[in-house]
Amino acid sequence: MLRASIQYSGSDAxxxxxxxxxxxxxxxxxxxxxxxAFADAAVTGDDAELATARDALRVVAGSExxxxxxxVVGNFExxxxxxxxxxxxxDNVVSAMTSDLVEELGLDxxxxxxxxxxxxxxxxxRPVLRGVLETGFxxxxxxxxxxx
Amino acid sequence: MPSAFQYTDSPDPIRPDLADxxxxxxxxxxxxxxxxxxxERVAVADETRRARNCAxxxxxxxxxxxxxxxxxxxxAGVLPAPIVDAVHxxxxxxxxxxxxxxxxxxxxxLTPEVYVExxxxxxxxxxxxxxxxxxxxxxxxxxDAVPGEPTRERPDGICEGEAWVPMxxxxxxxxxxxxxxxxxxxxxxxxxxxxxxxxxWQDVSAAQYLAPDQMLNFGNVRAISRSQIELVAGRVxxxxxxxx
Numbered sequence: 001m002l003r004a005s006i007q008y009s010g011s012d013a014x015x016x017x018x019x020x021x022x023x024x025x026x027x028x029x030x031x032x033x034x035x036x037a038f039a040d041a042a043v044t045g046d047d048a049e050l051a052t053a054r055d056a057l058r059v060v061a062g063s064e065x066x067x068x069x070x071x072v073v074g075n076f077e078x079x080x081x082x083x084x085x086x087x088x089x090x091d092n093v094v095s096a097m098t099s100d101l102v103e104e105l106g107l108d109x110x111x112x113x114x115x116x117x118x119x120x121x122x123x124x125x126r127p128v129l130r131g132v133l134e135t136g137f138x139x140x141x142x143x144x145x146x147x148x
Numbered sequence: 149m150p151s152a153f154q155y156t157d158s159p160d161p162i163r164p165d166l167a168d169x170x171x172x173x174x175x176x177x178x179x180x181x182x183x184x185x186x187x188e189r190v191a192v193a194d195e196t197r198r199a200r201n202c203a204x205x206x207x208x209x210x211x212x213x214x215x216x217x218x219x220x221x222x223x224a225g226v227l228p229a230p231i232v233d234a235v236h237x238x239x240x241x242x243x244x245x246x247x248x249x250x251x252x253x254x255x256x257x258l259t260p261e262v263y264v265e266x267x268x269x270x271x272x273x274x275x276x277x278x279x280x281x282x283x284x285x286x287x288x289x290x291x292d293a294v295p296g297e298p299t300r301e302r303p304d305g306i307c308e309g310e311a312w313v314p315m316x317x318x319x320x321x322x323x324x325x326x327x328x329x330x331x332x333x334x335x336x337x338x339x340x341x342x343x344x345x346x347x348x349w350q351d352v353s354a355a356q357y358l359a360p361d362q363m364l365n366f367g368n369v370r371a372i373s374r375s376q377i378e379l380v381a382g383r384v385x386x387x388x389x390x391x392x
Contacts, residue, residue: 018382029375039383042282051284063160064371067283071166072372072380074279075356078271078349079335079381080390084242085234085267087250087312088334 031061035069042073152288160283169355170276170288176348177269178291182301183262183342184269186293191226192235192266193273193290198224199239209241215249230258235270243389250312260313261302261341268345275352303343316340325350327360357381 016024017036026032034057041053058066082088153170155162177193180186199205202222208214214237223232230253237245253263277287306314311334316324318331321340325332325347339346350360357377362369370377 017379018386021383027379029379030373031376032379035376035380036383038282039380040387042278043384043387047284050282054282054284058160062371065376067160067162067166068370068372069376069380070279070282071163071356072377073282073384074275074277075353076381076384077278077388078275078353080385080388081238081242081271081274082267082338082349083335083390084245084388085238085271086264086315086338087245087247088338089311091333 031057031065034060038066038069039073042070043077152291155285158283158285163355166279166355169352173272173276173348173352174288174291176344177272179294180296180298181265181269181342182344183259183265183298185298186296188227189265189269190290190293191224192231192269194224195227195232195235196239196270196273197277197287197290198222199236202236202240205236205240208237214241214244215246228257230256231262231266234258234263234266238267238270239274247312264313264339264341265345268339268342268349272345272348272352275349275356279356303341306341310334311338313338314341316343321346325360328364 014027017027017029017032021040022033022037024032024036029035034053038053038057041050045053054066057069061069150171152174153162153167155167177189178186179189181189184192199221204217204219204221207219208217211217221232221236223236227235234253237249250263254260280287303316305316305320307317308314315321315334315337318333318337321327321332321337322329324340324343325336327336336346336350339349354360358369368374
């Protein structure tokens with residue numbers, strides 16, 4: 001979804017913040033470094049690290065974005081457990097959009113991926129599906145920016 | 149739960165729609181469910197919180213494989229062992245759960261329906277607690293259970309074999325939760341064996357992340373931009389070793 005939102009926005013951002021966290025800097029996303037530092041501290045940090053990351057994000061981005069980011073953390077702490085706990089496979093669309101990210105993000109090494117059943121359609125139609133989706137996101141974003 | 153989630157001491161103003169969704173989640177948590185009583189559901193919520201301080205879970209998390217470490221969870225003594233194990237592993241090391249482990253719970257007498265409800269209750273509490281934790285706020289007290297019997301209603305049209313757990317078809321779930329797509333993705337179908345849990349997490353998710361009709365709208369709907377949302381989402385998933 002990050003890649004789709006980047007294509008939609010027409011920006012030159014990248015997805016390196018997902019794999020590398022704050023080490024990737026902002027990666028073309030406003031406050032990206034502080035956001036990933038906050039996410040890291042919220043998931044794996046101790047109380048002091050989290051307080052520091054929270055204050056840093058609040059200073060540059062404000063309370064509204066801090067609260068929104070905390071809500072996203074809460075949501076995805078749930079989502080990962082739903083996916084892991086029910087053994088769902090990747091959807092064909094998601095698989096098509098993310099096939100090249102698997103290596104970049106090191107996902108093949110994950111137990112949860114080995115436990116997931118692959119969607120067969122994704123393998124066969126992946127290149128076509130991905131091209132259609134990427135073009136669609138870019139056109140939708142271009143139209144949106146053009147209409148103001 | 150009108151008195152819950154007031155956030156009067158929060159240094160950061162909390163959006164009213166978030167607080168409202170959490171109050172609804174707590175009411176849902178306390179009420180008799182589909183397969184569990186209100187007391188059992190609150191016990192699952194309590195066990196979810198206990199898991200974070202469980203010595204066995206800590207040892208397993210640090211081990212090369214979590215299934216190499218034996219021992220009894222630090223539990224409240226209220227729930228059956230398979231439910232305790234499900235809650236603790238889901239809470240502390242979900243990225244290394246396996247289908248074989250899930251099948252072992254069924255062999256111990258847990259039904260897929262109860263398992264899905266347990267997952268639904270546990271992750272609901274986790275999502276609210278982790279929001280509080282991220283903002284440095286104390287966890288909200290768990291609600292008092294509402295007396296009554298579970299409905300024990302299993303939906304029709306359940307299919308098996310696509311995931312570990314049985315699920316509704318993608319088309320049916322899409323219609324039930326009014327998705328702007330003909331078929332629902334697996335992550336939304338995952339809890340559909342117990343529709344009440346699916347609806348409860350959709351309700352909180354609409355406030356914490358996006359409502360279904362906002363998913364394919366990549367413009368901004370909150371103070372945080374869509375790219376910022378997805379960056380945080382992707383990073384949290386990666387840190388939890390989740391492929392999805």
